[in-house]
Amino acid sequence: MSEFDEATAVTALGPGLFRADLDAGWGLGNDVLNGGYLLAVLARATLADTGESAPHHLHPTAISAAFVRPGMAGTADVRVDPGPSGRTVTHRSVAVGGAAGDMVTALVTTATLPLADALAPTAPSMPAPEECVSMLEKMRAVPGGMDLLPTLMQRVDLRFDPATAGWLDGVPSSEPVLRAWCRIPGREPDPLALVLFADLLPPSGFAQGNLGWAPTVQIQTLVRAVPAPGWCLIEIRGGTTADGWIDEDCTIWDSGGRLVAQSRQLARVARG
Amino acid sequence: MSEFDEATAVTALGPGLFRADLDAGWGLGNDVLNGGYLLAVLARATLADTGESAPHHLHPTAISAAFVRPGMAGTADVRVDPGPSGRTVTHRSVAVGGAAGDMVTALVTTATLPLADALAPTAPSMPAPEECVSMLEKMRAVPGGMDLLPTLMQRVDLRFDPATAGWLDGVPSSEPVLRAWCRIPGREPDPLALVLFADLLPPSGFAQGNLGWAPTVQIQTLVRAVPAPGWCLIEIRGGTTADGWIDEDCTIWDSGGRLVAQSRQLARVARG
Numbered sequence: 195m196s197e198f199d200e201a202t203a204v205t206a207l208g209p210g211l212f213r214a215d216l217d218a219g220w221g222l223g224n225d226v227l228n229g230g231y232l233l234a235v236l237a238r239a240t241l242a243d244t245g246e247s248a249p250h251h252l253h254p255t256a257i258s259a260a261f262v263r264p265g266m267a268g269t270a271d272v273r274v275d276p277g278p279s280g281r282t283v284t285h286r287s288v289a290v291g292g293a294a295g296d297m298v299t300a301l302v303t304t305a306t307l308p309l310a311d312a313l314a315p316t317a318p319s320m321p322a323p324e325e326c327v328s329m330l331e332k333m334r335a336v337p338g339g340m341d342l343l344p345t346l347m348q349r350v351d352l353r354f355d356p357a358t359a360g361w362l363d364g365v366p367s368s369e370p371v372l373r374a375w376c377r378i379p380g381r382e383p384d385p386l387a388l389v390l391f392a393d394l395l396p397p398s399g400f401a402q403g404n405l406g407w408a409p410t411v412q413i414q415t416l417v418r419a420v421p422a423p424g425w426c427l428i429e430i431r432g433g434t435t436a437d438g439w440i441d442e443d444c445t446i447w448d449s450g451g452r453l454v455a456q457s458r459q460l461a462r463v464a465r466g
Numbered sequence: 467m468s469e470f471d472e473a474t475a476v477t478a479l480g481p482g483l484f485r486a487d488l489d490a491g492w493g494l495g496n497d498v499l500n501g502g503y504l505l506a507v508l509a510r511a512t513l514a515d516t517g518e519s520a521p522h523h524l525h526p527t528a529i530s531a532a533f534v535r536p537g538m539a540g541t542a543d544v545r546v547d548p549g550p551s552g553r554t555v556t557h558r559s560v561a562v563g564g565a566a567g568d569m570v571t572a573l574v575t576t577a578t579l580p581l582a583d584a585l586a587p588t589a590p591s592m593p594a595p596e597e598c599v600s601m602l603e604k605m606r607a608v609p610g611g612m613d614l615l616p617t618l619m620q621r622v623d624l625r626f627d628p629a630t631a632g633w634l635d636g637v638p639s640s641e642p643v644l645r646a647w648c649r650i651p652g653r654e655p656d657p658l659a660l661v662l663f664a665d666l667l668p669p670s671g672f673a674q675g676n677l678g679w680a681p682t683v684q685i686q687t688l689v690r691a692v693p694a695p696g697w698c699l700i701e702i703r704g705g706t707t708a709d710g711w712i713d714e715d716c717t718i719w720d721s722g723g724r725l726v727a728q729s730r731q732l733a734r735v736a737r738g
Contacts, residue, residue: 255711256684256732258530260573262550262557278534278567282710282734283683285534287559287571295550299559299573301532303684303732308709316706411555412528412575414686416732418708434588434725436690437580438554439527441728453706456713458730460528460575460688462554 196381210274212239218267227265230393240302243274248284251304253385258414259300310419315451323375326353366403370432375425382423392457398432413459424449468653482546484511490539494616499537502665512574515546520556523576525657530686531572582691587723595647598625638675642704647697654695664729670704685731696721
């Protein structure tokens with residue numbers, strides 16, 4: 195079992211109640227966890243909950259989530275409220291929390307998705323992974339770099355498009371756009387991995403040299419198809435900034451260039 | 467009080483519990499209600515619930531919702547679950563339902579938004595409302611047209627850009643894009659009206675002459691600023707269609723051309 199599957203596993207405690215051991219290895223620093231990782235845990239709990247009543251719905255298809263408190267590593271409860279299941283979709287309301295209250299509340303809709311190879315390729319052109327910039331190797335080369343790198347970034351292989359990697363060398367871009375190949379070493383992508391990938395890259399402001407974090411307030415992730423094996427291409431794009439709020443769009447294509455997932459989030463940015 | 471404010475009013479029944487009289491006048495036909503109208507009701511219940519505990523958060527800012535059963539006109543309960551309130555945002559989980567169960571479940575985040583005139587204008591160029599195509603007048607001119615028009619469309623004033631109004635004359639466009647000026651007669655726009663506007667236009671497929679309905683599965687609406695008085699400009703754009711699923715983006719600008727709201731939804735379309 196891959197590190198990702200171990201770290202997102204849930205144990206049934208009773209009807210609609212699961213335990214998760216939220217793993218600091220998928221964090222941003224100070225035990226605060228990555229949002230995509232938390233949503234993957236919620237998706238797994240939902241699939242575990244609906245496995246018997248809706249075995250025909252295999253994939254997380256739409257997840258909308260509010261990050262109501264910082265997601266902290268440690269043992270947590272996942273509650274899955276009852277919801278309807280029809281021919282096309284199954285709906286659940288889900289929350290993960292600890293002693294201090296809910297950390298993430300979410301609406302999870304499951305269905306069974308088509309294979310991506312049924313779609314037309316639409317990915318932007320991009321140099322091959324071996325011609326791109328590995329964040330991990332970059333940070334390894336800098337004294338103390340690995341201490342700065344979020345633990346999460348040591349568990350995925352990210353290769354940035356050189357056109358959007360200038361910030362790693364202190365040469366910011368004029369556009370709030372990041373583009374990178376991504377894979378989990380030793381594990382092929384699937385709809386669950388796409389839930390992680392859709393909130394994985396650093397904030398789009400990094401491209402412009404604004405290296406502050408931008409906590410997600412709400413996110414909506416749509417998984418559109420089952421990806422082919424190999425690298426996925428992730429692009430994020432900052433939208434409008436207003437009064438400390440920013441919207442950010444993420445689009446993901448599989449190794450065949452087919453659209454496989456999308457997300458949009460509203461986040462808070464430090465005011466200039 | 468405007469029809470819209472009357473139709474979205476809620477009455478407190480107890481802590482976190484409200485009654486709404488869901489009004490068939492905001493429907494699509496057969497008493498099935500418009501999604502934006504239902505989200506406006508949920509937003510009002512949330513503001514009523516948080517009015518005392520978070521009086522500094524005046525506006526619905528992010529609403530993510532799952533349409534778990536058809537929204538039907540009639541008396542309904544709105545439940546607002548407790549959630550945290552901080553300096554910047556207040557979070558609530560909200561559901562509206564009747565005897566058959568929840569119709570819509572939602573995550574509502576409130577905050578206080580800036581005035582739109584603090585933003586730079588970014589609206590697309592568009593003929594003035596009086597040079598655009600009124601859907602209401604168009605349907606009035608057709609024998610039996612008013613019987614075909616959803617009740618909702620008789621309560622808002624929509625003026626379609628002639629470039630995206632060909633479908634009203636049986637001349638479809640090649641692009642899944644609709645653009646229209648919108649206002650509620652006798653009532654200026656505010657963040658609550660934007661929640662309605664963000665899921666108000668017919669499906670983007672109408673532009674291409676596909677006049678079938680496309681029920682929303684999940685939607686995320688982000689309100690970004692308090693609009694100036696006058697007409698709002700709504701643009702919707704269909705994205706990728708795959709295996710009966712379509713994503714659709716909506717962007718709204720105020721009369722000053724400033725971005726004031728965005729939404730993205732995943733919907734079901736009839737398979738070709």
